[in-house]
Amino acid sequence: xxxxxxxxxxxxxxxxxxxxxxxxxxxxxxxxxxxxxxxxxxxxxxxxxxxxxxxxxxxxxxxxxxxxxxxxxxxxxxxxxxxxxxxxxxxxxxxxxxxxxxxxxxxxxxxxxxxxxxxxxxxxxxxxxxxxxxxxxxxxxxxxxxxxxxxxxxxxxxxxxxxx
Numbered sequence: 001x002x003x004x005x006x007x008x009x010x011x012x013x014x015x016x017x018x019x020x021x022x023x024x025x026x027x028x029x030x031x032x033x034x035x036x037x038x039x040x041x042x043x044x045x046x047x048x049x050x051x052x053x054x055x056x057x058x059x060x061x062x063x064x065x066x067x068x069x070x071x072x073x074x075x076x077x078x079x080x081x082x083x084x085x086x087x088x089x090x091x092x093x094x095x096x097x098x099x100x101x102x103x104x105x106x107x108x109x110x111x112x113x114x115x116x117x118x119x120x121x122x123x124x125x126x127x128x129x130x131x132x133x134x135x136x137x138x139x140x141x142x143x144x145x146x147x148x149x150x151x152x153x154x155x156x157x158x159x160x161x162x163x164x
Contacts (some may be wrong), residue, residue: 007139012122012155013052015138015160016045017094019120022136024059025092026118029055030088032075036080038105039067042093045122047090047104062160066091073104084112090136094151094158096121099130106132123161154161 007015027033033053034061036047043065050063062082069076091105102119109117118134127145141149143163 001164002019003162005160005162006123006141009157009159010160011076012048012138012161016048016052017055017072019049019122019136019138020056022154023049023118023120026135027059027088028057030059030115032062032087033057033083034084034087034089035061036066036089036091036105036109037063038091038093039065039099041095041151041158042066044156045094045151045158046090046092047156048158049090049120054122055115059076066108068101068105070101070107071114072138073100078105078108080108080112083111084114086113088116089114090118090120092120094122095161096104096124096128096132096134096137097149098125098133102132102134105132122151122158125149 035046037043118135121134122138124137125138126142
């Protein structure tokens with residue numbers, strides 16, 4: 001199967017910068033923002049997004065990992081060690097495929113009375129099996145159901161996105 005480059009490192013950086021501005025516009029009245037990165041690649045994207053946000057917004061930004069078993073999401077209830085009550089939260093993943101991972105990642109957030117919640121993804125596919133829509137998107141891709149999207153990371157940074 002041949003991989004096709006969708007985003008290179010420079011384009012990813014520009015997408016993250018634009019996403020940071022969009023998040024800042026939505027949360028400009030906040031003092032603090034929590035980014036929850038879905039492990040493993042969503043956490044890498046969350047860290048890069050936090051860096052871009054810090055460059056444009058005077059927010060206190062906390063980044064926390066969130067582990068979801070993508071194959072069997074009911075076997076492990078993701079743990080959140082931070083009290084998110086009253087907080088503005090951005091749930092971050094690298095790719096929104098079917099929406100299943102994002103759907104189950106929302107489950108542990110239900111124990112908190114959040115001030116606001118956004119979903120941010122670097123790449124969004126248009127074929128969803130679950131009623132989840134990202135609020136902030138780096139790149140939208142219309143693919144067939146058999147196509148796959150992968151974000152490559154290196155040294156804690158997203159460096160490329162491919163589809164195949």
